[in-house]
Amino acid sequence: MEYALDLKQFWKRAYGYEINSKSSCILFHDMFSRLDKALNEHNLGQKVTEAVTIQVGHAETLLPLLALLGFFKDSEPLTSINYASQTQRSFRTSRMLPYAANFILVLYDCGGGDIRLQPLVNEQPVAFPGVTHRQESMPLYGDVRRHYEELLKGCDFETVCELFKNPAEV
Template identity: 60%
Template sequence: MGFTHYVNDSLMRFFDQCQRFVEDVENSKTALKEVEIFKTSVEMEGVRRKMASRLQIPHSLITSDLVEAAFFLCSYELAIKSENSLWCNTLDEVDAEVLEYKNDLKQYWKRAYGYDINRKSSCSLFHDLFRRLEEASHYYRLGKATKAATVQVGHAETLLPLLSLMGFFRDKTPLTAENFSVQRGRKFRTSQIVPYAANLLFVLYECRDELRLQFFLNEKPVQFPSIGHPAPLYDTVRAHYSKLLQGCDFNKECELPKVNHMNTEL
């Protein structure tokens, strides 16, 4: 069985093409203000002081960035090499929870629910997904189904906006610098949503009562938001996302507001 492949950065790296996202979030000095506030929080101060104590150095020498660097070195070596890095000894479980929240806070405001444009920047990928599902559904009903699968390769930055657009892992209370203590049971955990080799899978099933659609995240089944069935009818899923399917125009959402250059000279 043969296959064809091509590179489509406008689809899989939509965030680079969305001018409003680049202007209002990516290049904004204030878009991640919640992260900057959290860096000076009581929780982060506690992590800094404990690390300084373990290293037996003045706490003034430990910055939030150094603490985060130690956390990433620890997690990378554990995940990639299955080794317990010496840097892990500078942190405890409570510290890890604080630093995990800091990273989730960043991704929440930069790639997910923090700003509406984060989600809307993935409109083109959303429409492409349902176009392919609709095409598969059409050929199935005609008895001419030939394509077994479509594989698209992107990044965590590709997945988070799309998942957020579709309403997955949305908490009732937004993540902020002030509510770490009440967000311990949060749904939005990037370490679980987009780990290494993160993947999404949409599977159409031929069933007695029509086609059904099941969603998998990292090889585990996940229910569509507000649809109480693990594999609902495909038409039910389309109806659930009807507003997005009828709208969510990438060009309109990503277009920067036009500046009025009207001449005011007398």
């Protein structure tokens, strides 16, 4: 039963199709603009005006965001025929999206201009995929921004939607 739900969510809201995660692009940009604002205020010696931002949504909002960021992505996609080889998968919606699931980003000033960003999923530290080394869960904020620089350039929904049109309609 768990695999059946994971299979559905994988293809409907996560890694099954690239367009699934693109729906979270605006939320992704909002998240980074808030982090940038807090960091800029901190660096200027000002009081951080939004020390905490809470946005509430559903699992259907959180899953595409986690997929856009690359969390819980396995090397092989989930399919109906590879159940036996997926017993150690990290894409498990029951663990990623329990009731009251949450995603937290925390900025840390470690001194000397060393600003780090720690992601937590359901209050558990996780590593940014492709950013952190040696299972370090708090990379430099600049390294995180560089990793996601293509996404940070903007949300081009027209181009994304064109990619998924029915070829017969074009």
